Amino acid sequence: MSVGIRHDDLRRRNRAMVIAAVRRAGQPSRTEIAATTGLSHSTISAISSDLIGEGILSESKPSEAGSLKRGRPQVGLGLNPEAAAVMTVVLSLNFLSVAVIDYAGQVIAEEQRRLDTLTMSRDTLVGECVAIVRRRLEDPDLDVRSVARIALAIQGITDTRARAMLWSPITPHTDIAFADILEDEFGIPATMENDCNMMAIALRRRDPDRYRDDFIAILLSHGIGMGLVLKGELFTGTHSSGGEFGHMIHQPHGALCRCGRRGCVEAYAGNYAIWRSARQMSEDAKPVADVSDADMRALASAARERDGPEREAYRKAGEALGYGLGSLFALIDPAPVAMVGVSAAAFDLIEPALREAIAQTAGGQHSKSISFDTEPNELPLIREGCAMRALTFVDQEIFAPGTQARSGLGGKNVA
Amino acid sequence: MSVGIRHDDLRRRNRAMVIAAVRRAGQPSRTEIAATTGLSHSTISAISSDLIGEGILSESKPSEAGSLKRGRPQVGLGLNPEAAAVMTVVLSLNFLSVAVIDYAGQVIAEEQRRLDTLTMSRDTLVGECVAIVRRRLEDPDLDVRSVARIALAIQGITDTRARAMLWSPITPHTDIAFADILEDEFGIPATMENDCNMMAIALRRRDPDRYRDDFIAILLSHGIGMGLVLKGELFTGTHSSGGEFGHMIHQPHGALCRCGRRGCVEAYAGNYAIWRSARQMSEDAKPVADVSDADMRALASAARERDGPEREAYRKAGEALGYGLGSLFALIDPAPVAMVGVSAAAFDLIEPALREAIAQTAGGQHSKSISFDTEPNELPLIREGCAMRALTFVDQEIFAPGTQARSGLGGKNVA
């Protein structure tokens, strides 16, 4: 059950609130923070004075070059980039990408590597991840002790506690406790996140007007993934990572899905499904392991050029996505959708059938008003989301530590 | 955005926490409350002394007849039944039921009435509701001023703010702002709730071990409804009432649903759909307006006796429910399910096909471990849920009023 509020929690929570307000707004003045948090000026003054003293925030004199107003000018508060750093690790098909990010959110170092993730042994895969993190941490240009948190993202299913990858399409191996492995290796708190969830976090940061409290990020790539934000919070299901939109059932006893079952949305809308359908192969045909982005783009071009099996394949994908979204909207009500990934570049081919299908569903009653955004490149989004995830942890758990939140590792990571 | 915690909120929240602990536990001692809330004994002592002074709680000497332990015996704290009262109004097909409930949750008065809801005019329907409430309020045995809240429940779609019924299968009329109507008429705060959501609340109260943080209540009656609790909170979608499980798509272009669309789960599993299928009518046949409970029981008996169209109808219902649940579980992960309503009594006929279907889905990976409870009688559950809903409001908004929570009406309703 929810627990009572202890007296010492008060300051902790309000500290976290102030830090969050600064991270959101960029360079807010104390007065603006007071307005958004609803706390009094005196409280904001006291807390921000503490935070500046601890090197977490810093004052930045020139809030706006031409301050037109009379009176004492506002002085902006910003995050001190040197207060801490975090690291992001994004593991995707045949690709490993790491970045070190300062407390203000700027990339200060990065490294990328091609791997053959589908054929690597388990140990090699883990070893590569550990090695690339170690190289970044031991970079002489970087103060190792200042890295306060590592966030890994991977396509696939992670456990609720964000400790392990349970299953992923990019490797045949299962149940790899990446978070624990990195924590043990480097003594830095780490989490294992789902790639689509990170996309959702990044979308909210990029466009908080459109993606605020309720929205959906759908990854249209080899598989179909979803990141779902409901009532302002990432929705991750009750047990595992949840949100497996791609494996909602579109057609009972339908097309063969990569997951081995039949009729999933992904079995019609994943790259391999579009490929299979465009090649006029049977719906029972075993999904291919990978379709290159170039091949998919060629497929989309062919579909735009002439009415043929390629166009029909995209139509079927749109239909599956439309009915799936319709069912989803029946449950959660319509919300803005972002389509991300290589097939989002072919959304013009998908959209008509999608809208037609969604209009057939209870959730799509106002299908005209449902709007779709597209973003073909998922990797930058995933990294951005990871960075935000890790930084938010530092904000809340390290720089606003409370009785229950303080971990053994927390202290030493503070710069 | 979330707002800072003001100093005066502290006491308010902890008061609410203590009241909630008492409502949950029944007769907890101060020591037990301190343990469950995590607050200190001194704080609990101070708050409970206040609450007793205000007549909200009362001490009940004999906690347990034979207190085996040494030391000063615990003295139980209970809700003072006279602190307030609430009223529940349940409007279902051809039936209107009202109850007055004391602060401790006991029914102290009730009245029920048969109506012809499908043919009544809008004004008559509203008038009947207002009249029955007025009769209970003006009952000389009852102190009118002590009714602090009214909760209405109806089958159908309500708006997010719990003010109005937008659509309901029990009446042709739409957009009736029941909550506002009753508030204006009697000056008592009222809310308009969805029946399945109230079922879920009642289930949690009845069996908090099974129905705790995540569970699903499904109403198997003429239509298919759902109440969904996620992470301990009722899930009501982002805009309207949401949770329209019955209108997730089972078969694109499939059977005709009462909602006018095709292939909804309800078009296979609602009473009218089972009836239509058992009578071997076309899936395009217009849904009948009502099937009596007796007819449904006869159908179930026939299905149990021989393998024929009746049994096949239940099988199809099970399949639709199974695929629907599979898709739902793909999104939210598996959770305990309660099947409520007249067709829950025929769950033995539904379950095999349901389990077979769910095992075909990603969400049903562990379908063996998913457990179903059945409860044929929905009305008592709905009323119980309404009562809890209304009482919780009194607990939190009236007896633990804060700066933002205090309403103009709050004060005068305190007994």
Add this chain to the structure above:
DNA sequence: CAGTATTTTTTCGAGGCTCGAAAAAATAGA
């Protein structure tokens, strides 16, 4: 039956936190 052990509840002072009001600081216009 008095004394001791044990458990629950209350009391009391200390320490923190937020708030409002007032003061101080910093600037633009007159």
Add this chain to the structure above:
DNA sequence: TCTATTTTTTCGAGCCTCGAAAAAATACTG
């Protein structure tokens, strides 16, 4: 230079929770 205006800090008041100790209420013990 003075005044108006706006932002930020300071300071005392008022609450709240907490820990420790005291008080209360009972069971055991010889």
